[in-house]
Amino acid sequence: MSDATFLFADFKMAATEANTSRYGHSFGGKHDRRGASRDDCNGILIHLLHRINLRDPSVPIQIPGISWLPLYYVFDFRANDLGYQLTSDDSLQSFFPSDDKHVTTRESWPSKDYPPEFPASDVSIFECQFDPTDPEDAYMWAGVFGVSKLSASDRELVKRRVERDCEYTYDFTDATEEEYDDAMCFPFMQGKPDNRCLNPDCGNHGLNGQLDVIALVPPEPVSGVSLWGGSDVQLIFELCPLCDTIRSSNQST
Ligand SMILES: [Zn+2]
Known part of the structure; x- marks a missing residue:
């Protein structure tokens, strides 16, 4: 049974469902821009999860000059986190942390025969009810919005x-x-993310806790696609407000 991916910004939230949208949102499929290839990412294969059309008014996220937001993650255990700056709608610049201790030296994956890309499917996005002045809503999403x-x-x-x-x-x-x-860190399994921007040229590169959570991807974001071989792992996407670099990371129980 799949669960929704959630999108966040400006005290608003939206969620995905399996459906066709006139805005063309998707899950899976091939890399959507230059800079994402294995050669461009230190020999590491990164995976495209959702591809989101920011012109859809249901999507709360805005990135200047960008219409298509791809959610990329690195499932190869040689890296836990991935940074990428969307330099246009057909290019990105990737950044990998240099201080991540819990990584492997050899290519390894969450399960045997891990697919090189996920099967492509259509996704639609709908706005969720969220009122930051309501104690129930605020508590359930405090890790995202405070x-x-x-x-x-x-x-x-x-x-x-x-x-x-x-x-x-x-x-x-x-x-x-x-x-x-x-x-007050719901819905995060290991507390509010406290990451630094991975762009070495950014003023937030040396500062923790400056990034905004923009997306949360569950272990089975579309039916039949299990990202972690059945383990309960959250994928978190954060956006740097200074340089618009995205950092993807994970938390688990
Ligand atoms: Zn930054």
Whole structure:
């Protein structure tokens, strides 16, 4: 059973479903632009997941000068994270982290006979109801949007809820506001992403926590395509607000 991919920006969210859209959104298929080939990516094969038409008004994400947003990830365990800057609608520049310790030296994949590309299928995108001033909505998506739009009394309600939900993970005795913010991390499995921009020429290259989450891809984003051989892994896409480089990474239970 497949699950939706979620898209985020500006306190708005949207989700995918298997359907044909007049905007031509898709999943899988061949690389969609120069710079994505194995030769252009240090000999590493990267995979195209969704390809999203940013002209669809249901899509909340905007990137200046770009109409097509591809979601690329590296499933080869020689890299865990991938950075890429969309230099036009037919080119990208990739960046790989140099400090990732948990990687292999040889090419290896989540399962035997991992496909070189995923089968292509059509996807449509619909806007989701989300109200950042509603305590339920804010709590469920706090890891993406934070809880800054809540009233002071609703924030207290949410703090009591996180104390109950996370009592085995966190000790809230004398907890600071920052510690409550850290604990409000749904829907992420391992806390809010705190990554740096992978573009070495960007002012955010040396700074953690400056990137905005724009997409979350589940383990089975379309029916019949299991990205991780059945393991529960989230794929996270973050956008740098300074240079528009995207960083894709994963979290698991
Ligand atoms: Zn950047």
